[in-house]
Amino acid sequence: MKKLINHPDNIIREQLEGMQLAHGDLIKVNYEPYYITRKEATPEGKVALVSGGGSGHEPMHGGFVGKGMLDAACPGEVFTSPTPDQMFEAAKAVDSGSGVLNIVKNYTGDVMNFEMAADMAMAEGIKVQNIIVDDDIAVKDSLYTAGRRGVGTTVLIEKICGGAAEDGYDLKKLSDLCKKVNRYGRSMGMALTSCITPANGSPSFEISDDEMEIGIGIHGEPGIERDKLKSVDEITEMMTNSILDDPAYHRVLKEWDAGKNQWVDVEVVDDPFKKGDQVIAFVNSMGGTPVSELYGVYRKMAHVLEKRGIKVVRNLIGPFITSLEMQGCSITLLKADDEILKYWDAPALTPALRKKM
Amino acid sequence: MKKLINHPDNIIREQLEGMQLAHGDLIKVNYEPYYITRKEATPEGKVALVSGGGSGHEPMHGGFVGKGMLDAACPGEVFTSPTPDQMFEAAKAVDSGSGVLNIVKNYTGDVMNFEMAADMAMAEGIKVQNIIVDDDIAVKDSLYTAGRRGVGTTVLIEKICGGAAEDGYDLKKLSDLCKKVNRYGRSMGMALTSCITPANGSPSFEISDDEMEIGIGIHGEPGIERDKLKSVDEITEMMTNSILDDPAYHRVLKEWDAGKNQWVDVEVVDDPFKKGDQVIAFVNSMGGTPVSELYGVYRKMAHVLEKRGIKVVRNLIGPFITSLEMQGCSITLLKADDEILKYWDAPALTPALRKKM
Amino acid sequence: MVTKKHILQWLENTANAMEDNRQYLTKLDTAIGDADHGNNMHRGFKKVKEQLPAFKGKDIGAILKAVAMTLISTVGGASGPLYGTMFMHAGNKMAGKEELTPKEMGELLAAGLEGVKMRGKASVGEKTIVDALEPAVEAYNQSLGNGSDFQQAMNRAVAACEKGAEETIPMIAKKGRASYLGERSKGHQDPGATSVSFIIKSLNDACLN
Amino acid sequence: MVTKKHILQWLENTANAMEDNRQYLTKLDTAIGDADHGNNMHRGFKKVKEQLPAFKGKDIGAILKAVAMTLISTVGGASGPLYGTMFMHAGNKMAGKEELTPKEMGELLAAGLEGVKMRGKASVGEKTIVDALEPAVEAYNQSLGNGSDFQQAMNRAVAACEKGAEETIPMIAKKGRASYLGERSKGHQDPGATSVSFIIKSLNDACLN
């Protein structure tokens, strides 16, 4: 294992210390338990946006704490959901009285931990809503699985909902926007290499020099299928078409019903993309793939989208939701309406993403 | 070789096409010969800032073309200096009559090609100055070598001089600032893995699982020494101290003497860092190292600097001057005075770096 | 009778088992998950073990609830809330007790199982903790109902648990991270089903003394 | 007499040599440089070869200058300007000539060497192109001065050039990218010194026909 680390047991703490030292003008790190908040307290009247997840996906989420994006982020151990006490303490730290929106990627662990945290926060009188992101089309059905994973759309949601929260959206309106962005966003990823978690020191999966893994998540888990390594054009065409051809996706998501005062199951349907749609296109590096190669992906993706009558109106290119040092990429397409574009374009100033500030 | 590419012969062209498609709101790519300019013409009265170098270091330089940074960038083949005709055409495209400042990294090829290009441009009546960046302290002496390589300071120079050019600096004043920033900046790099150039398909150097390469450049060339892999604390302490302990550096650099109308050799001396200095600290990924690990480096670097009485007043952290997918990092420290800070903080809007816009 | 000493010994045994099998559990999770289950369980129970001396003054219910809190705040992932809720429900059921009859032990186990199912919504056959825990609880209570003594019932529970864990091998996962793999999840033993078998085995070992 | 046909053949031979030795030159550059010298030379001379038909109407000086322009605009790196200037100076010197006497060939070579040295400021012993090219030029002109014929002089030039290239092996590089390696540059043959030996060898082969 080749990494710039000290002992694997200390990396979360040390990297957080590094973030604090580097970005003390923007963020504040709490160490017991771990969470990152903005340096300044949440302004009165503003809903607080909180997210969290396993470490190893940096800059997500800690790098997105700051004006126009998150109010707090909770980092777990590498690839392991953070714990409810982190989320609960973070919620207490950033709630201004207007409530907390938890952005939760759809992994069994994340969902359960955030649910427990929401219960704890609500018991203390904090208004909370948990919104689940499940955009990874590599996972085909929801009936026989834990459902689609939350991947690239998460980054876009954090930017867009961050902008709307800044603009005074209340918890209900912000939750609705968050759910809409999730419904409008779809992703697919692939890997050329496996990552190595520091605690294990060996690759999470074996892959030979002429192979690639398709439909990979962001936790070094094996993908949906193994294939011979192809050209970037073939890979990109396959991923882009898979996203565009993905049919309506039905599933049941849990959310808090403030009226009924209980968790309820809500059936949610994503409509497929259609000709004439405008999209935000996000080409993401899994960590070890340099940005030069992402432009190769972007090029082919743009050609396919053009041919399919889909118009890219904004984009994001770079390593934003990663899997340690894994080589590979993901594509996220987000159907963009005026509300989404307005808040995508809104100012933001965070360690990893900056706009108009 | 595992890369997201089509045929190695086409990657420069295809990646440039991707950049054009992705950032058409900011830049314009010229294909014959290759150069990237801002979308809008250089305003009258503004000195044009041009840089260039081998490809494979993305986002440098193409990602730094835009408001507040470069007016044009010339990409060569992977790890190979671009050619004079590219630089000459780029100069013609962006000169507004106020002259062109070429930012040249100190490699034999880059220096010679930019010199030929300057001669060509001057023959057409364009005012030109070439400023050499040579900040890599891994190269110890200048008498018996081609001198120090241009590495991390280049990125900082492009930001700072870009800000000053925007603010109306004339060619002479801008050249002086550029030379100052180069004198004030020092870098050192290391690698955990070798990169693979697409044309070759095999690692540029062999390195075993328990080794690291110290004093690496950005072209996959072997470093100054091979060592057993150490902890991030040990590596960072060694690199930071090496930069701080580096004595005054004397060398002779070529520049154009507009009065004498010829190239002249100028002796240049960098003073070493001293207690009380304020610095911009830049922790850079070689491409394959994820940002999480850079925070581990930043942490230790900050501790060492604090102990040595050096104050970090600004920082930059991420993959900005890379070596394809190489794992490793570099540290650049730049002594910062008011002029440097003013233009570091100035607005910029480029594909890879954004500030206040 | 199962005393507090037995319960504390159970927890210590479990911590040791998780330490010994850290790599094994992680290897199982590498095949069909994200390669952290052994690390997660080890992290949680190491913390529990550190806190054992502080548990001495508490009743069994309180001990189990304290374990739950520790697991919830140190394990994370899917297993943190699942095992946290398991111990929480077991602790709630055993509130105030200083020792347990064999029947009460059956209630403890059943409450734990119910906690896991409440939290994770899994049923038998979905390649999860439930596939090992449910047979264990059923075997224990059935055996006791059929007139077996505590020791026999515990042995049956351990055997059923281990068998349940093994029987996850051919299953296609329908819950948790392994479910993303679909058909590819076949042929691998479930990490969580395996770790719960260590927990049940540790309980048996503790009560044998 | 060396005719235009010989010169065109020289360029074609050189292009073929660079194609055949692309990997070898790159391997040399991997050891002490950035692993591109073979690719650079191949890219440049491949382009030259493509343009050969268009060169037919030009005089020798014009051909060499056209080669220079092609190399300058396609090779890049250090070798682009160096070889570009070599051919540029040689071409300037041979302006207007349709064929060359052995003495004029000596002037061509000397002008080329002078171009490389003007551009790169290297002297013998610094592990560069100059270490092979300078002995070759000297051997040729000395041999001719001593009364040898063209063929003998060319043979001496080739031998001196190849020897010069080999003699770079123990040298510590003082110019170019290899100089960063200091002591570590010892023990490897210089890529540029090697590629120039292919150029001189190609010239000899062309003139033999």
Ligand SMILES: Nc1ncnc2c1ncn2[C@@H]1O[C@H](COP(=O)(O)OP(=O)(O)O)[C@@H](O)[C@H]1O
């Ligand atoms: N819904 C569920 N109900 C019961 N057990 C589950 C459920 N989801 C996952 N598990 C168990 O959790 C185990 C994985 O735990 P762990 O690796 O620690 O968490 P994560 O999947 O978050 O990395 C699986 O092997 C499985 O037994």
Ligand SMILES: Nc1ncnc2c1ncn2[C@@H]1O[C@H](COP(=O)(O)OP(=O)(O)O)[C@@H](O)[C@H]1O
């Ligand atoms: N100053 C110089 N004078 C003469 N030859 C040089 C000089 N610097 C470098 N060279 C030659 O250039 C060769 C390297 O060329 P190449 O690999 O194409 O360029 P780069 O070093 O830019 O990658 C070296 O092997 C050396 O022979």
Ligand SMILES: [Mg+2]
């Ligand atoms: Mg996990």
Ligand SMILES: [Mg+2]
């Ligand atoms: Mg080169």
Ligand SMILES: [Mg+2]
């Ligand atoms: Mg796991």
Ligand SMILES: [Mg+2]
């Ligand atoms: Mg080279």
